[in-house]
Amino acid sequence: MRLYTLLAAAKINLYLEIVGSRPDGFHELIMVMQSVSLCDRITVRSIGVDEIRVRCDHPLVPADETNLAYKAAALVMAQFPDAMAKLGGVEITIEKQIPVGAGLAGGSSNAAAVLVGLDLLWNLGLTRSELQDLGAELGSDVPFCVSGGTAIATGRGEQLDALPGIDSLHLVIAKYESEFVSTPWAYKTYRAEYGDTYVTNTQGWQERQAQVRSGEMVRAVARRDAIALGQHLCNDFEKIVLDAHPKTAALKATMADLGGLGTLMSGSGPSVFTLAESEAQANELAAKLRSALPDPDLGIWTAQFVPSGVQIAS
């Protein structure tokens, strides 16, 4: 087989707590992450020449070696040089649906799809955990994007414990096209404002983790209790991103009044989601949002929780 097409699912954070500073300069996190059906379509195709090519028609996505999908291919090639020697290079095509720089791990999901796709294309026989280890070298969200579904993520986001899936939940996602948040900026700003509240020792981190694992949010997910889940959404980044992005703060307030199960900014933002019990309710909330905020700069999507991060379409 010389070509694979994969669906790369976006992620939302149902819970995101920034616990402390790690020796490696990253932040220790406790998160509940969820894959959603809003996805990019990634094709990996064997080409005769020893090159990595990226094609993407989205103006904000680089089609060169800075693309995270390119970096994923380069990493696999470096680890398996014989594969490229035998089978040639790869052309990666990205059909972008996930809003860029939104806090939905668009780049991370593409990198995860390329890892899975090259494993198939070059018949490498990698396990999921080996793919996740490769993903961790590319970015903190990539390991989750490889496996997807519903999971507790700790460490810098690469330590994953699967939770029971709630595939019946739907959501509305919204983002102003003109608003962007840089993830490094968000962490740097959070550290500047809240660094003195950080838990400074690993024992404290373990205690915090145990509290969250036995806390309301994780219990609601384990019980598949959508009402309780919606009442315990939490994202520490809101404390700094919403102040810096008043339009997104107003968007969140409007979405919270629509009557869904709960509303939260995802990741480092600025996308905001509202949970819904059904596809019909998600469509109704999206229509209400559009009439409340007719601004053409506002992108609105509906999606649902899905059990996997990367799906093989063909």
Ligand SMILES: C[C@](O)(CO)[C@H](O)COP(=O)(O)OP(=O)(O)OC[C@H]1O[C@@H](n2ccc(N)nc2=O)[C@H](O)[C@@H]1O
């Ligand atoms: C905000 C989230 O999307 C939540 O899921 C992730 O934590 C971000 O994951 P990501 O974009 O894959 O982040 P990476 O590419 O690994 O790191 C980008 C930058 O974010 C900061 N960063 C990221 C993850 C983490 N646990 N602590 C950090 O401080 C670091 O400054 C890093 O240089």
Ligand SMILES: Nc1ncnc2c1ncn2[C@@H]1O[C@H](COP(=O)(O)OP(=O)(O)OP(=O)(O)O)[C@@H](O)[C@H]1O
């Ligand atoms: N394949 C890709 N898809 C989207 N953006 C990419 C990709 N490769 C590199 N980028 C760059 O990464 C930046 C962040 O884009 P991305 O959509 O991953 O943000 P994000 O969803 O906020 O990520 P995260 O939630 O992991 O912080 C963009 O400005 C873009 O230039």
